[in-house]
Amino acid sequence: MKSTKVLVTGAGGFLGSYIVRDLKERGYEVYSFSRKKYKNLEDLGVIQRQGDLANYDDVEAALEGIDAVIHSASQVGMWGRYEDFYKTNVTGTDNIIRACHKHHIKKCVYTSTPSVAFGDESLKGVDESIGYPERYLSMYAETKAIAEKKILMANNGILSTVALRPHLIFGPGDLNLVPRVVEAARAGRLKIVGDGENLVDVTYVENASLAHIMALEKLEANSPIAGKAYFLGQGPIKLWDFTNELLKRSKLPPITKKVPFRVAYSVGFMIEMGLKLVGKYDIHPPMTRFVALQLGKSHYYNHHNLEHDLGFKPKYSIEEGLDKLFS
Template sequence: MATRTRSKKTCTVIGGCGFLGRHIAEQLLQRGYAVNVFDIRTTFTDDRIQFFEGNLCQTECLLPALEGVFAVFHCASPPYSADDRELFYRVNVDGTKILIAACKQAGVKRLVLTSSASVVYEGKDIKNGTEELPYAAKPIDYYTETKILQEKTVLGADSADLHTVAIRPHGIFGPRDPHMLPTTIATARAGKMKFMIGNGKNLVDFTYVENVVHGHIIAAEKLEAGSPVCGKAYNITNDDPIYFWSFLSRLLTGLQYDTPKYSIPYTVIFFIALLVQFFCFLLRPLVTIRPTFTPMRVALAGTFHYYSCDRAKRDMGYAPVVPLDKGIELTIKAFPHLKNSRT
């Protein structure tokens, strides 16, 4: 049992043992909240937090973690790299519907969803995109397909009984990142980071995790009757787009790896990725191949995709609390075990 003062306002973080969820829990503690963490398994310990283990799709598991709660932060999701349509639908769509019903049953008034800026991305350039862009008609993967449905469900649930908001971060990075930086370093160690897709001039948003957390918390604090935040989605980024390959190169250099030296035209590499995808489809009756070299990954590396935070600035007073340069520095320092030992 956590040792904490129950007189504090309590927040519950669904998926609080994950990368973003744990950062949200820690920042809530620093801001004076009491914290519950609900997840399918407990992966860290903290005497200040009360942990609840259970299945998101079972109301009886959720309810104990929602009793007397000021706000719920929903950031549980399978990783975007998973290729399991059924799993994405079960967690992101069905699980979210069950969570909304459980929040209403428990009397929770505020629900903040971790959505994604990719809900409007179709593999084509987006420059300073706003929340007014339509949802992607052709989502780039199952993750995005279900995040669209999830966001529509949460925003559609906004009412006098339950105020809701969706936060759309993009390119989250920072300490304990289990995906982007480790994958980049693994690729470099395998000698596959020698080529740059395109001319290297495509601007992209990368967002330090503490800024994403800040956006979530101030959104929750603004969720009340009559607030312009209710029922809306908000882009949350570092508000400082950077060239995609410049960002990766700074991480690689910081950890003492070589940076890409050669450039391949975007259209050429995208066509090759389409061919790989087509042949994998043809072979599917005989063998299942899950290539990491996909059109979606090529598009993410070679197109513009950065977003405006103007709505969040206006409605929530949002501003990044950690500049991009500082975020990169802190991230590199957090991964000394990934440094190149061959240099």
């Protein structure tokens, strides 16, 4: 039987590398699309195609002969130029949709983020009916929301689409979340924002990959997941308990010092204004308003719809994920 050809954008990244590995293990013919070649993908036997996600001609050429797309590439960050986020997250997604139509591709699974639903208040156990906030304090979240809406609107019975929103992905190979927490703790820059009781979802990376592949395999024109977005996570757990467990396993002392939420938020606002004033967009600021909200507010979600429509349950517990991360 002819194997299905699946192209993964962002395959050189953290989550993308697990998705292509797991696709290969299931017998798919796997392609990747990114700006450069990756040795780990070459070793896996992934067929690599290069180009710029924001350039339609590059995307159109990359999707030739492809049966399905998992679009996990994005511009991620708490700070930067809006046009850079827009170019990758929105224009890039537009190009994926357009090229899918051009090549009569039937399936597109999109990696979104719960941040598309996060404004400036805690979200406690909400489901996908929460919708989108009136304003965003993150250029990443705002452009991902625009892109997610485009993906869901593109579901038309010919191209079937679905968006997954994995939250705070961790695991072996992570170069962002855990390393930055550990680095900040070592430098003495990490403090509990607020009372430390806020609850969040986290997602072990192999569970996130599994959900994407299950979505790919279930996605059809008349399937219950077509045209929908789903929160994906494991929780709720206390953010600062999880953080201190990461530090404990990294042989670092726990974080005990606290800063009031309003202070952190105000500092973030002043830093943003200062960076805008001097035109600095290529740094990782120690605090922004969005970071203060993420560290000080609750953001966990109801996963019933994903369990019901997709039949998804995490393969690994949070504890098992931490054991794998620090093994």
